[in-house]
Amino acid sequence: MKKINITETALRDANQSLIATRMPFNDFEGILEKIDQAGYYSIECWGGATFDSCLRYLSEDPWERLRKIRAKVKNTKLQMLLRGQNLLGYKHYPDDVVRKFVEHSIKNGIDIIRIFDALNDFRNIQVAVEETLKHGGHAQGAICYTISPIHNLESYVKMAKELESMGVNSICVKDMAGIMSPKEAYDLFKALSETVKVPLVLHTHSTTGLAPMTYLKAIEAGCTGIDTAISVFSGGTAQPATETLNYTLKQMGYETGLNEKILKEINDFFRPVKDKFIQSGVLDPYVLGTETDALTYQIPGGMLSNLIAQLKQQNALDKLDEVLQETPRVRKDLGYPPLVTPMSQMVGVQAAMNVLLGERYKNVSKEVKAYIKGEYGKAPGEIDPELIKKVLGDEKPITNRYADNLEPEFEKTKQQLGNLAKSDEDVLSYIAFPQIAEKFLREREEKKAATVSYSIRKVG
Numbered sequence: 001m002k003k004i005n006i007t008e009t010a011l012r013d014a015n016q017s018l019i020a021t022r023m024p025f026n027d028f029e030g031i032l033e034k035i036d037q038a039g040y041y042s043i044e045c046w047g048g049a050t051f052d053s054c055l056r057y058l059s060e061d062p063w064e065r066l067r068k069i070r071a072k073v074k075n076t077k078l079q080m081l082l083r084g085q086n087l088l089g090y091k092h093y094p095d096d097v098v099r100k101f102v103e104h105s106i107k108n109g110i111d112i113i114r115i116f117d118a119l120n121d122f123r124n125i126q127v128a129v130e131e132t133l134k135h136g137g138h139a140q141g142a143i144c145y146t147i148s149p150i151h152n153l154e155s156y157v158k159m160a161k162e163l164e165s166m167g168v169n170s171i172c173v174k175d176m177a178g179i180m181s182p183k184e185a186y187d188l189f190k191a192l193s194e195t196v197k198v199p200l201v202l203h204t205h206s207t208t209g210l211a212p213m214t215y216l217k218a219i220e221a222g223c224t225g226i227d228t229a230i231s232v233f234s235g236g237t238a239q240p241a242t243e244t245l246n247y248t249l250k251q252m253g254y255e256t257g258l259n260e261k262i263l264k265e266i267n268d269f270f271r272p273v274k275d276k277f278i279q280s281g282v283l284d285p286y287v288l289g290t291e292t293d294a295l296t297y298q299i300p301g302g303m304l305s306n307l308i309a310q311l312k313q314q315n316a317l318d319k320l321d322e323v324l325q326e327t328p329r330v331r332k333d334l335g336y337p338p339l340v341t342p343m344s345q346m347v348g349v350q351a352a353m354n355v356l357l358g359e360r361y362k363n364v365s366k367e368v369k370a371y372i373k374g375e376y377g378k379a380p381g382e383i384d385p386e387l388i389k390k391v392l393g394d395e396k397p398i399t400n401r402y403a404d405n406l407e408p409e410f411e412k413t414k415q416q417l418g419n420l421a422k423s424d425e426d427v428l429s430y431i432a433f434p435q436i437a438e439k440f441l442r443e444r445e446e447k448k449a450a451t452v453s454y455s456i457r458k459v460g
Contacts, residue, residue: 001253001254001255002224002253002254002255003224003254003256004219004224004226004249004255005041005199005201005224005225005226006040006041006225006226006227006245006246006256006257006258007040007041007043007044007201007225007226007227008035008038008040008042008043008044008228008229008230009044009227009228009229009238009239010028010229010230010270011023011028011043011044011045011069012044012047012050012080013044013048013081013203013227013229013238013239014229014230014233014234014238014239015233016048016049016050016053017236017237017287018233018236018237018238018277018283018287018288019277019282019283020049020053020305021048021049021050021052021053022053022057022058022277023277024058024060025058025060025065025068025069027273027276028270028273029072030269031266031269032069032072032073033072033073034265034266034269035073035076036073036074036075036076037075037259037262038258038259038262038263038266039257039258039259039262040076040258041076041077041225041257042076042077042078042079042111043069043073043076043077043078043079044079044080044081044114044227045066045069045078045079045080046062046065046069046078046079046080046081047081047082047088047105047113048080048088049088050062050065051088051429051432052089052432052433052436055429055433055436055437056433056436059440059443061429061440061444063108063423063425063429066105066108066109066110067109069109070108070109077111077138078110078111078112079110079111079112079113079114080105080110080113080114081114081116082102082105082113082114082116082128083116083117083118083341083342084116084125084128085098085117085124085127085128085402085403086117086118086124086342087101087432089432089433090341090345091370091375092375092376092402092403092406093403093406093409093431093432094403094406094408094409094410095127095403095406095408096408096409096410096411097408097409097410097428097431098127098131098403099127099131100410100424100428101428102128102131102132102135102137103131103135104425104428105137106132106135106136106137107135108425110137111137111138112137112138112140113128113132113137113138113140114140114142114172114174114203115128115129115132115139115140115141116142116143116172116174116340117144117377118144118338118340118341118342118377119144119337119338119343119378119379119380120143120144120159120338120380121376121378122141122159122162123377123378123401124377124401124402124403125141125166126166127403129141129167129168130167133167138169138170140168140170140171140172140201141163141166141168141170141171141172142172142173142174142203143156143160143171143172143174144174144176144338144340145173145174145175145176145179145180145338146177146179146298146336146338147298148331148336148380148381149336150336150380150381151336151338151380153187153191156173156188156191156192157192157195160192160195160196161196163196164196164197164198169198170198170199170200170201170225171192171198171199171200171201172200172201172202172203172225173188173189173192173200173201173202173203174203174340175202175203175204175214176205176300176344177205177207177208177294177298177299177300177303177339178204178205178206178207178208178211178237178300179208179295179298180202180204180210180214181210181214182210182213182214182216182217183217184214185202185214185215185217185218185221185223186217186218186221187221188218188221189218189221189222190221190222193221193222194222199224199225200222200223200224200225201224201226201227202214202215202218202223202225202226202227203226203239204239205237205238205239205300206234206235206236206237206240206290207236207237207290207291207294207300208290208291208292209290211239211240212240212244212245212248215240215245216252228240228241228242228245228246229241230242230243230266230267230270231243231244231267232270232271232273232274233270233274235288236287236288236290237287237300242258242263243260243263243264243267246258246260246263247260284305286305287305291304293324297324297325297327297328298328298331298339299327299339299344299348300339300340300344303339303344303345303348306345307320307323307324307348307351307352310348310349310352311323311352314356316356319352319355319356322355323351323355326351326352326354326355327347327348327351329351330347330350330351330354331347332384333383333384333387334347334368334371334372334379334383334384334387335379335380335381335382335383336379336380336381337371337380338380342367342376343371343376346365346367346368346371349365349367350364350365350368353365361387361390364390364391369391372387372388372391372392372397373391373395373397373398374397374402375398375402376402377402378399409431410427410428413427413430413431414427417430417441420438420441420445421441426441429441
């Protein structure tokens with residue numbers, strides 16, 4: 001009987017996709033032991049936007065959160081998402097920082113690191129992969145899935161071979177916008193399973209309604225691992241429901257290792273948590289729906305909610321349709337980058353600017369300028385030559401790996417921070433998000449100072 005590995009995403013991707021990663025640790029602390037007993041292959045619980053969100057909105061130390069999860073989850077692998085040389089931010093960090101970050105992620109409890117580069121430029125994941133393997137972690141190389149005139153079976157097979165030759169333990173195809181159809185999944189996983197030996201995983205979102213069918217066809221063609229979310233946090237821009245897929249796969253003769261009784265307890269635990277987020281307005285029913293427009297515009301759910309928020313701020317929500325039509329045009333001009341963080345934000349913001357200013361590229365964001373300059377890596381296709389000229393003038397784009405131009409930063413920052421940083425983890429938090437981490441570290445100091453310690457002496 002073939003085993004399908006199931007990864008639970010409620011603590012990271014589903015939390016990020018539906019409620020902008022606003023779930024505090026104490027909302028799920030009480031169910032961690034049960035999640036550990038359910039029989040999951042792994043629990044995705046860290047990385048992605050959890051780090052930023054913990055520091056910025058939840059006043060939590062992300063490293064402390066990871067240690068607390070690890071203390072309660074004794075048997076199941078913990079998994080995180082890492083944006084290669086970007087780590088968890090939006091720019092490239094020097095190699096010493098990437099190595100340190102990976103080392104401390106594993107030290108603090110992570111087992112599996114899923115590593116991707118927004119442009120599928122694997123020079124930008126090499127260091128993170130090496131370091132993961134060096135510290136005994138499982139390095140999962142990821143391919144960002146997208147549809148464009150330059151992305152096809154041949155290009156994906158080539159990417160998978162490149163990842164395998166880098167020594168990854170498994171390969172994940174990451175479909176951020178939920179646009180992979182069942183047929184595309186079957187063809188892709190058949191081609192991949194005939195080419196590479198390492199286990200293959202598929203990650204998708206329910207945004208367009210295709211996901212459960214896509215998972216089944218991928219599994220038929222040789223995929224051995226999928227990402228799902230416990231049903232109250234499933235569907236919409238999150239993943240398909242764990243229980244539904246477990247039920248279906250078992251009927252079809254696959255083994256999942258999951259315990260239905262425990263899955264029900266987990267789901268019942270999260271019901272009131274979900275209600276709380278609906279009542280506070282953090283969980284907008286819009287993200288729970290099925291949005292087939294994404295099949296036309298290929299816009300991931302998170303990117304769509306960002307665009308809507310951005311247009312609301314400008315009182316220009318009536319321009320949403322125009323912005324959605326401009327998005328694929330901007331993407332083409334930029335050489336068809338996959339719409340995944342940070343590219344999705346960059347393309348979306350630029351499309352909105354083009355529409356709102358009434359003139360294309362009248363204003364070019366500094367991130368798009370950096371992308372055109374080559375600071376994010378190699379564009380998958382050709383960038384519009386006129387746009388390059390407009391942005392760079394006579395300056396030559398960078399063609400080497402951008403991190404090769406960066407000076408080591410870790411030790412220097414550690415000295416700079418002095419007593420404010422109590423550990424290497426604090427230094428890494430600061431390097432990743434300087435302003436918010438500094439604010440967090442200072443507030444932590446103030447809280448400590450305000451907690452007066454006293455002792456009562458027995459007299460006589």
